[in-house]
Amino acid sequence: MSDAVVKKFMFVNRKAPHGTIYALESLEVVLITAAFDQDVSLVFADDGVYQLKKGQQTKGIETKNFSPTYRALEGYDIEKLYVEKESMEARGLSEDDLLVDVTVLSSAEMGKLMAEQDVVLSF
């Protein structure tokens, strides 16, 4: 794989975690992408920020609690996690509320990062 082309992949997560299947599906594709040694960035904006909320307990709704998986991303060399500041603040959340270490970007900074990508996948 040494001479393989490495592209910049960005996953844009904008949906809350349990109301739809998008968050879980995104996570599945991210893990697959990691296996191909690509440059992967994850963005959490709008209700997508809720995916990273600490303390999710899904026993009462009888679904899989996939939130601990975000903590395992580091083990797959996926370390570029970005949260849009405006989205986080509109939800009364701070970095301390999140399961993982993230880089908080303003909307403008996020737009700039998006523009640098080769592939953007939206969930």
Next chain:
Amino acid sequence: MLHIINKSPLSSGTLESCLRMNAAGDILLTEDAVYAATKGNAFEGKLREAMGRCKVYVLQPDLEARGLADRLIEGVTSVDHGGFVDLTISNNACQSWL
């Protein structure tokens, strides 16, 4: 009437439409609508305003699933699935907003 909302207030206009059209009644927030009943979210002011004229309930298992059981706005009543059923019985009609 019992109004059942299941969409996030910050990504859908459903809850806002419900509040605009209804001056009274019971409102039950389920699934992603529970985010409306959490402290510090941008919809908090509108929900608090509605609480002056409507009784607002939230489905506790959905709040716990989202890691927000400790952020519930005071005055919102949490119910379990049994409480959900009780609300459908005590109201003459239910409207599930899609």
